[in-house]
Amino acid sequence: MIVGLERADDAGVYRISEDLALIQTVDFFTPIVDDPYWFGQIAAANALSDIYAMGGEPKTAMNLVGFPIKQMDLSILRQILAGGLDKMKEAGVALVGGHSIEDGELKYGLSVTGFVHPKRVLTKRGMKPGDRLVLTKPLGTGVINTALKGGLASADVIDKVIRLMATLNRDAATVMARFPIHACTDVTGFGLLGHLAEMVVGTGYGVVLRTADIPILPEAIEYAGYGLLPAGAFKNREFRTALVECTPGIDPLIQDLLFDPQTSGGLLICIGEENADRLLEGLVKKNATESKIIGEVVAEPKEKIVLK
Amino acid sequence: MKEIDARGLSCPAPVLQTKAVVEQEKADAVRVVVDTAASQQNVKRFLESQGFETALEKQGGDYVVVGNCTASPQKKEPPKPQSEGNIDLKKIMVMCATDRIGFGDDELGLKLMVNFIRTLKEMGPELWRLVFVNNGVKLTIDGSEVLADLKGFEETGLCILVCGTCLDHFNLLERKQVGETTNMLDIVTAMQLADKVISI
Numbered sequence: 001m002i003v004g005l006e007r008a009d010d011a012g013v014y015r016i017s018e019d020l021a022l023i024q025t026v027d028f029f030t031p032i033v034d035d036p037y038w039f040g041q042i043a044a045a046n047a048l049s050d051i052y053a054m055g056g057e058p059k060t061a062m063n064l065v066g067f068p069i070k071q072m073d074l075s076i077l078r079q080i081l082a083g084g085l086d087k088m089k090e091a092g093v094a095l096v097g098g099h100s101i102e103d104g105e106l107k108y109g110l111s112v113t114g115f116v117h118p119k120r121v122l123t124k125r126g127m128k129p130g131d132r133l134v135l136t137k138p139l140g141t142g143v144i145n146t147a148l149k150g151g152l153a154s155a156d157v158i159d160k161v162i163r164l165m166a167t168l169n170r171d172a173a174t175v176m177a178r179f180p181i182h183a184c185t186d187v188t189g190f191g192l193l194g195h196l197a198e199m200v201v202g203t204g205y206g207v208v209l210r211t212a213d214i215p216i217l218p219e220a221i222e223y224a225g226y227g228l229l230p231a232g233a234f235k236n237r238e239f240r241t242a243l244v245e246c247t248p249g250i251d252p253l254i255q256d257l258l259f260d261p262q263t264s265g266g267l268l269i270c271i272g273e274e275n276a277d278r279l280l281e282g283l284v285k286k287n288a289t290e291s292k293i294i295g296e297v298v299a300e301p302k303e304k305i306v307l308k
Numbered sequence: 309m310k311e312i313d314a315r316g317l318s319c320p321a322p323v324l325q326t327k328a329v330v331e332q333e334k335a336d337a338v339r340v341v342v343d344t345a346a347s348q349q350n351v352k353r354f355l356e357s358q359g360f361e362t363a364l365e366k367q368g369g370d371y372v373v374v375g376n377c378t379a380s381p382q383k384k385e386p387p388k389p390q391s392e393g394n395i396d397l398k399k400i401m402v403m404c405a406t407d408r409i410g411f412g413d414d415e416l417g418l419k420l421m422v423n424f425i426r427t428l429k430e431m432g433p434e435l436w437r438l439v440f441v442n443n444g445v446k447l448t449i450d451g452s453e454v455l456a457d458l459k460g461f462e463e464t465g466l467c468i469l470v471c472g473t474c475l476d477h478f479n480l481l482e483r484k485q486v487g488e489t490t491n492m493l494d495i496v497t498a499m500q501l502a503d504k505v506i507s508i
Binding site for chain 2 (some may be wrong): 008033037082086089090146149150151152160163224225226227228229230231234235245253256285286
């Protein structure tokens with residue numbers, strides 16, 4: 001066992017031989033967008049992301065479905081599964097089976113199995129002072145999903161965010177594989193600061209983030225100003241607030257957005273300073289979503305995240 | 309003072325309820341009771357965005373926001389389900405199934421295509437989707453003469469879709485430099501939503 005339950009990581013990793021390890025992960029959730037086909041794509045992209053965050057390649061997947069068969073037309077389920085399957089095809093993943101149950105609330109996701117070389121496994125552990133932090137998708141999907149739920153999001157924004165959430169982290173992972181990476185995770189339900197906190201705690205090092213460099217969807221900033229932050233953002237903040245030191249003058253709205261729970265968010269990559277610019281260059285060239293260097297690892301203050 | 313009880317509701321419902329009262333009843337003084345600190349923060353932000361001055365209170369286990377409208381000129385329009393500025397804009401979808409225009413002289417065809425892509429920007433914001441299929445996908449890979457132009461389009465927010473099956477067929481998946489990889493269902497949906505589809 002290379003990565004198991006003893007420290008929470010994105011997926012479990014089990015070594016099969018000298019040069020092959022198995023990565024396993026599972027993720028499913030309730031619909032966040034109205035369109036079943038896109039929901040299928042997003043749920044699949046989200047589930048596949050954990051494999052990419054571990055430095056691996058997804059190979060096979062199984063569908064997990066909870067469906068209210070008495071209230072909903074079966075064609076909806078078909079569209080969800082078609083969306084999921086298209087995403088798996090794009091990722092080069094074979095669908096090998098699945099399981100469905102009758103459920104009062106619709107749920108969909110995947111159990112995914114991938115491969116990685118045992119020496120190329122990326123975990124949340126391994127940051128060193130001087131390292132740079134790179135984020136590969138803009139933040140704000142939680143706020144926009146809340147606006148969508150409230151019927152306040154414009155059609156253009158919904159379209160943009162749906163595409164963002166359905167974008168695989170594969171391209172970013174392919175670029176990342178060419179460099180020595182110290183640590184990696186993907187940004188999901190705990191928000192940027194929540195997931196970054198998991199990378200920081202226990203290392204003895206701290207992180208300085210330059211808030212002006214963090215990519216955030218402009219509409220998310222606008223909507224958050226109208227009070228459309230999801231409750232999850234507040235929970236995330238409450239849980240990790242002791243770790244975060246905020247320089248005076250930073251808009252509290254931006255602080256809150258750094259805790260915004262993300263669906264199928266980007267990779268958060270920790271890389272040595274000497275390689276950071278080349279990694280970013282590769283990401284900007286290859287990756288369809290916005291990538292930025294957002295901060296660096298520091299020796300002091302220990303186990304704190306400083307927002308500048 | 310208008311009382312709003314939004315206890316037992318989760319985000320964004322308390323904000324929506326407050327918004328309805330403020331907009332429909334033109335209330336200029338409200339007292340909103342919610343049962344989580346998260347809802348309190350959100351309601352406070354909403355009221356402040358509408359030009360209210362707010363004060364926070366605790367009431368037993370509940371949270372209260374008191375808002376008084378000071379008729380601030382900074383009142384912002386709340387987000388609308390449809391972006392109004394775009395309501396009259398047509399959605400034009402351009403589908404390129406080839407990397408050159410017309411038949412006859414291939415060299416000329418290629419030159420025309422480069423010129424076509426560059427001139428597309430004259431459509432302005434009505435250009436909504438640019439889709440590449442079959443040989444058209446070759447315009448999106450490294451070495452393409454219009455790569456910089458397409459990247460420029462993408463930066464202005466234009467959605468460029470590139471057929472994944474086609475890239476795969478030509479073995480170009482790794483060489484695509486611009487746009488999102490897409491599939492036929494997405495293309496068909498885009499055609500349905502578009503006001504005009506131009507096929508090259």
